[in-house]
Amino acid sequence: MTVAAHDADRAAGLLRDTLAEVKKVIVGQDHMVERLVVALLARGHCLIEGVPGVAKTLAVGSLARVVGGTFARLQFTPDLVPSDIVGTRIYHPSTEQFDVELGPVFVNFVLADEINRAPAKVQSALLEVMAERQVSLGGTTYPLPEPFIVLATQNPIESEGVYPLPEAQRDRFLMKIDVEYPGAHDELEILRRMSVDPPAPDRVLDPAGLADLQRAADTVSVHELVADYIVRLVMATRDPAQYHLPELRDLIDIGASPRATLGLVSAARALALLSGRDYVLPDDVRAVARDVMSHRIVLTFDALADGVDTRDVVRQILATVPPPRVVWNHGAGVTPA
Structure with missing residues (x-):
């Protein structure tokens, strides 16, 4: 409900x-x-x-x-x-x-x-x-x-x-x-x-x-496509090449854990409620992604030596992994597509 x-x-x-x-x-x-x-x-x-x-x-x-x-x-x-x-x-x-x-x-x-x-x-x-x-x-x-x-x-x-x-x-x-x-x-x-x-x-x-x-x-609603987007963001930290981010393969030693997936869902729900909505948009997920994911990514020794910041890694993932498109259908609510 x-x-x-x-x-x-x-x-x-x-x-x-x-x-x-x-x-x-x-x-x-x-x-x-x-x-x-x-x-x-x-x-x-x-x-x-x-x-x-x-x-x-x-x-x-x-x-x-x-x-x-x-x-x-x-x-x-x-x-x-x-x-x-x-x-x-x-x-x-x-x-x-x-x-x-x-x-x-x-x-x-x-x-x-x-x-x-x-x-x-x-x-x-x-x-x-x-x-x-x-x-x-x-x-x-x-x-x-x-x-x-x-x-x-x-x-x-x-x-x-x-x-x-x-x-x-x-x-x-x-x-x-x-x-x-x-x-x-x-x-x-x-x-x-x-x-x-x-x-x-x-x-x-x-x-x-x-x-x-x-x-x-x-109880804030999360559409299946938004949930799939959350999973893809987290999986991109574990297998970057599969998500068209081969340059991150040598930077990330350990990707985000399943707690990141659950954290993205709960934080996005909270942000949606704070915005007065009873449903989560992809923008809610993107807004909390850096805060939820950056401290869970472990960089390689070379990346640390080069001064790479995990926040920049998350920004690159957000820029590359496409979110679901939201179609506004007046009179019928919001349907992610």
Whole structure:
């Protein structure tokens, strides 16, 4: 059963209000804010990468305040241990029993700030949290609250004292959002708006309302030809020559995983709902393709030595793999052909 058109309009109105409240605080980062909302609707985790000072942490905190629910910021450092994140068992001599102390991840929104500063043990402790949305302590499994999302930030220019995320962990993130510097006009607006009395966003949703929107996104219709287009995009990263991209064969070592296919579908559905539609267009898939696919592609050593960027690889795939053509038939809806 698909979401009705009037329900899509109502959902889009709530989501526009959510975006507007976040943008009261965040200036000039519309792409990041929109993709964070898409990730929320798609129940996916986000990796946000950008130089210091471009409002990564502020954006996540503002979104959590607008959506409602519980929020925790975890500052990752090299001396962090897994129990600092997920919790531990504490022995009490007076009762001769162990009590479980749950960690700070038991919230709706987890901000893992500078995740690449934590060692591998701490990063791996997040794998069960992100994939299964649960924590196992002392043989007992503790489910995390719903909705639950991990929003991690990392600094791309640091090389000392950092531990790059392994491929298996990067693949757990639905999207990787690259945050650029704001333009001169936006920089002036930041100066005007934030220098004296910074605005605070108002709450628009609550966890129950967000869950309703997530279920609405699940029911957005995906035509078979759009689904086929998604599969072709992903397959082009694994066998480029078959999709008329032989020049990429020596650049890509490992292509995108099936999680990329599922991520493209869920992110495109969320973007369609954000746009007020109850169906996915090929343009929705193309809009989220770079954010969903680029961090899942592993380049060859030669490509890395030549400074090849996976985002450029995805752009080349999008330019070469043809999308299905959309025929607008007035009175009969939209039919991909």
